[in-house]
Amino acid sequence: MIALIDYGAGNLTSVRKGFAAAGAELTTPRTPADLATATAIVVPGVGHFQATTPLGGEWRDSILHALEAGAALFGICLGLQWLFDSSTEAEDVPGLGLMSGRCERLPSTVKVPHVGWNALAMTRGSRLLDRIPDGAQVYFTHSFAAPVTADCVASATHGRPFAAAVERDRVCGVQFHPEKSGEIGLQIIRNFLRLIAA
Amino acid sequence: MSTAPLSNLSKRIIACLDVRDGSVVKGVNFEGLKRAGDPAELAARYNVEGIDEVVILDVAATIQQRRALADTIRAVSSKLFIPLAVGGGIRSEADADAVIEAGADKVSLNSAPLAEPQLLTRLAGRYGSQAVVVAIDAKRENGRYAVFSRSGTTPARRDAVEWAKEAEARGAGEILLTSIDRDGTRAGFDCEMTAAVSSAVAIPVIASGGAGTFDHFLDVFTAGAADAALAASIFHYSEHAVSDLKKFLRDAGVAVRLVS
Numbered sequence: 001m002i003a004l005i006d007y008g009a010g011n012l013t014s015v016r017k018g019f020a021a022a023g024a025e026l027t028t029p030r031t032p033a034d035l036a037t038a039t040a041i042v043v044p045g046v047g048h049f050q051a052t053t054p055l056g057g058e059w060r061d062s063i064l065h066a067l068e069a070g071a072a073l074f075g076i077c078l079g080l081q082w083l084f085d086s087s088t089e090a091e092d093v094p095g096l097g098l099m100s101g102r103c104e105r106l107p108s109t110v111k112v113p114h115v116g117w118n119a120l121a122m123t124r125g126s127r128l129l130d131r132i133p134d135g136a137q138v139y140f141t142h143s144f145a146a147p148v149t150a151d152c153v154a155s156a157t158h159g160r161p162f163a164a165a166v167e168r169d170r171v172c173g174v175q176f177h178p179e180k181s182g183e184i185g186l187q188i189i190r191n192f193l194r195l196i197a198a
Numbered sequence: 199m200s201t202a203p204l205s206n207l208s209k210r211i212i213a214c215l216d217v218r219d220g221s222v223v224k225g226v227n228f229e230g231l232k233r234a235g236d237p238a239e240l241a242a243r244y245n246v247e248g249i250d251e252v253v254i255l256d257v258a259a260t261i262q263q264r265r266a267l268a269d270t271i272r273a274v275s276s277k278l279f280i281p282l283a284v285g286g287g288i289r290s291e292a293d294a295d296a297v298i299e300a301g302a303d304k305v306s307l308n309s310a311p312l313a314e315p316q317l318l319t320r321l322a323g324r325y326g327s328q329a330v331v332v333a334i335d336a337k338r339e340n341g342r343y344a345v346f347s348r349s350g351t352t353p354a355r356r357d358a359v360e361w362a363k364e365a366e367a368r369g370a371g372e373i374l375l376t377s378i379d380r381d382g383t384r385a386g387f388d389c390e391m392t393a394a395v396s397s398a399v400a401i402p403v404i405a406s407g408g409a410g411t412f413d414h415f416l417d418v419f420t421a422g423a424a425d426a427a428l429a430a431s432i433f434h435y436s437e438h439a440v441s442d443l444k445k446f447l448r449d450a451g452v453a454v455r456l457v458s
Contacts, residue, residue: 010326011298018279047326108400110205111425113328113371115402117208117250117455137208137455139281141328141371158205180281180303182245182457 002196003029003038005063007054009078010046018179022189032062038071040196045078049089049103049144052082060096072170072196073098080166080173081146089144098171101147107159113143114158118176120165126153127195128172128188129165138164138174138181138188145175170195208455209419210250210426211443212404213433215240216257220270223257238273244433245278247440248457252278253306253374253428256286257349268300275301283331285374294321298329306374308333309347312354312361315368322369330372331404332365334358336391337378343391350378358391359398366399373399374428377407384410384432389422396423404428412446419452 002019004026006012012028019026019042026042029035041063045051055063067073075083084095087103095103106112117137122129145162148155156164156175166173172192178185216223221235241252254274256267275282284297285306294305305325311318311332321330335350336343336358343358354361362373375395377388387408396403402425405418409429418424433439444454 011303011329013299013301014275014303017275017301021279046328110207111400111402113401114205114207115328115372116210116425119206119208140207156206157203158207179279182280186279 001027001038002040002042003027003035004042004044005029005055005059007045007052007059009051010044012044014177014179015042015044015076018186018189022186022193024189024193032058035062035066035071036069038066040072040074040192041066043073043075043079043082045076045082046141047078049078049081049087050093052078052095053093055082055096056094063096067171070170072192073172074192075173076179077142077175077177080163080175081144083166083171083173084146087144099146099149099151099166099168099173101149103144103146105144106162110159112159113141114145115141117181118156118158118164120154120156121161122154123148123152126165126167127198128167128174128191129153130191130194132184132187132191136184138176138178138184140164140176142175206453208250208453209424209447210404211415211440211454212251212253212426212428213241213244213249213440214253214255214406214428214430215274216255216430217267217270218256218258220267237270238277241274242277244440245280246457247438248444248455249280249433249440250455251281251283251426253283253285254302255306256284258286268296271297271300271302285331285333290317291320291324294325298325304329304331304372306331306333308335309352311365311368312345312347312356315364318365318368318370322371327369327371327401330370331374332362332370332372333374333376334361334365334395335376335378338388338391343394346378350381359394362395362399362403366401370401372402372404374404374406380408381406383408386410386414387418387422387424387427389417392418392422392424396425402426412443415443415447416450416452419447
């Protein structure tokens with residue numbers, strides 16, 4: 001079972017359609033306990049970091065349990081930011097903290113939100129971005145972003161370089177929307193499905 | 199000495215499909231389309247060519263109080279894995295719910311927020327600002343840019359720059375700015391108006407109205423400071439208009455997304 005967590009941050013129709021096009025059906029768990037049988041967990045989300053508040057408590061514990069049991073994790077957009085320690089957008093809301101660093105607003109030297117297609121600069125080899133060429137363009141829409149750290153597998157630049165994709169073991173995240181990034185995006189979803197099976 | 203670019207963000211080319219009763223109303227005559235006016239087939243065609251985004255505008259909606267057709271949105275979004283915005287007759291949260299549930303990523307609102315600006319804040323709270331586009335139809339009047347509602351028929355007694363700033367403050371994520379003076383003329387975008395609005399807000403501005411040649415796009419991305427440009431009929435002229443336009447812009451030094 002691939003679990004798509006619906007915590008009320010945005011519409012999930014497009015994410016479902018994207019995974020369906022890549023050949024996978026997503027299940028929305030009703031309770032955190034349902035994650036016990038998950039082979040993978042997708043954390044989507046758009047908007048304010050405050051919106052991740054419902055992911056604290058039981059959800060957080062169940063997600064960490066599932067990871068220990070071998071599940072893979074895929075954070076999309078706000079879901080990537082949530083993998084980190086915190087965000088200056090909502091200082092009192094902790095992230096999952098699997099990846100070190102704090103998300104910050106993109107600089108005001110450029111238009112924010114960052115909306116549109118931007119290029120991926122590969123920083124190291126990655127299973128998530130397997131066969132995705134350096135410079136491939138994907139669709140972003142966000143105002144805050146995670147720092148470029150050792151977990152970063154591709155960066156993008158808007159005002160400053162930020163983490164466009166992260167990967168460590170079976171934990172992945174993308175700041176862009178693979179479900180809205182054309183064939184490149186669908187390939188990234190397929191790569192994640194392959195990572196689950198590996 | 200070279201300096202790192204501030205941003206590698208591409209300028210977007212957006213195709214607008216004016217739809218009425220489930221069919222694209224402006225002349226579409228591509229070979230190889232099973233049904234010439236089928237929005238899903240046309241959107242899929244543009245997608246292959248490398249269009250960056252699609253807008254479905256239910257052209258009869260505002261005047262006839264009709265809602266955008268959910269079936270059309272479902273059909274288009276099932277074949278399209280790029281952003282899809284829907285506008286025309288969206289007057290309430292329930293209207294927005296219906297099109298987003300059907301597969302739209304963004305809703306474009308024109309008349310309703312002029313009458314009730316708080317609607318923008320509520321929609322942004324519900325779906326995020328990235329899902330809320332404010333469409334502004336404006337024409338030059340006495341050195342100002344006068345906003346019109348209800349498909350350009352009713353003066354809103356607002357200035358486009360001021361309204362764009364208010365829309366941004368209330369939660370809009372993008373502005374779709376249409377020049378009523380230029381719309382349908384193929385005489386070029388209103389670059390002055392676009393630049394005036396684009397420089398006044400931090401959110402992206404999509405220029406619309408007047409596209410006739412590839413040079414017009416270059417102008418609106420440079421002199422007009424547009425973040426994206428929208429057109430309808432220019433893409434109907436030839437089968438490769440989208441990819442040819444993007445190659446033209448790239449060769450002129452504009453960052454665009456090219457698909458292989």
